[in-house]
Amino acid sequence: MRVQPLTPDALVAELVERVDAFPKDAWTRVLVDGAPPTNPGALADALVDPLKARSRPTLRVSAGDFLRPASVRLEFGRTDPESFRANWLDANGLLREVLAPLDPGGTGRVLPSLWDADRDRASRADYVTLPPGGVLLLDGTLLLDKWLPAELSVHLWLSQGALERQTPPEERWTLPAYEDYEPRADVTVRYDHPARPALVGTVEPG
Template sequence: MTPSVRPITPERLADELADRIAALPGTPWLRVAVDGAPAACPGALADALCEPLRLRGRPVLRVSAGDFLRPASLRLEYGRQDPDSYYDGWLDSGGLLREVLAPLDPGGSGRVLPSLRDAASDRATRAPYTELPPGGVLLLDGALLLGRWLPFELTVHLALTPGALVRRTPPEEHWTLPAYARYDAEAEPTGSADVVVRADDPRHPALVERPG
């Protein structure tokens, strides 16, 4: 059956997602990924989830994948505008797993490093570790997060049509567009994410509801 699409306000979207996250069973901590191209503003949705989750009694820790990029010497080895490097080699997946996600495994320490590297200065942030209390929720936003075997209890993908992606991506970043086309083809985020939100217009999102 074809999925249905339900228009929803941004506020209601945050409330419904917070309800779903707060109801997840099982582990001492919950790891939630909000995935999407920068043009889809995944950070804004992750930020919007913080207060609703706190109102539901869940401590929250916000982390951005953009603070876990590899050093420039590795990231830009093939130039500043190589879409394949952007797709495969910019995110320090190992650092993100080691410092953020693995400590929130069952039996983990709960001790998370909220940022690793400042991409602008290409220096370590020297951020202190933060302990997420049991029952807490990690909200991680970023691009190209799915299909990397990173452990999450819930994944949310903000989907853009190709036309909206082009319109909402600044011209100086259009070199990244082939990476997102490759991501759609290889990682299939609209099929693999637990929740898909159509985000062509951030003021009027729509929730994709799969049958069954």
């Protein structure tokens, strides 16, 4: 398997090139997926300014703002790994409010957040319109087995040992949720050491 070591800046540059290769008259949906220790939101954030510099409007959305209400999410307790993997994310809400509006022929009208999990109530966010040619950058964990549509998917891969070492004690109950999670992404990045990422057998952009 081909492995290409990169610096963090080179990884950002590689992803920006891939995103910018998509048509300028349509939306590009990018999913950045990884277990919490990889901090996928930080990588998604790092793509914003370079894409704007290429005249690509960007919208940042986090899957953490599309969790289900606590009454549903925690139905089987606060530390149930199966529920964490399958039921915490409101995938239908994410599809309806964020991804489907950016389908070809869509409206471009996106709700950037749906639910405030800390307060357990609707976020009451306003809709925003992403112009054609704009890029949606969506980060989260366990995103790539939910059939969410995207033009580019990025998975930050951790070895089992690194995942166990880097997961805080209070979150170790989530580890079984990742045991058989092996998503096929357009771009897979080895991320045991974020300062030394490496591309692994990536799919070339079409």
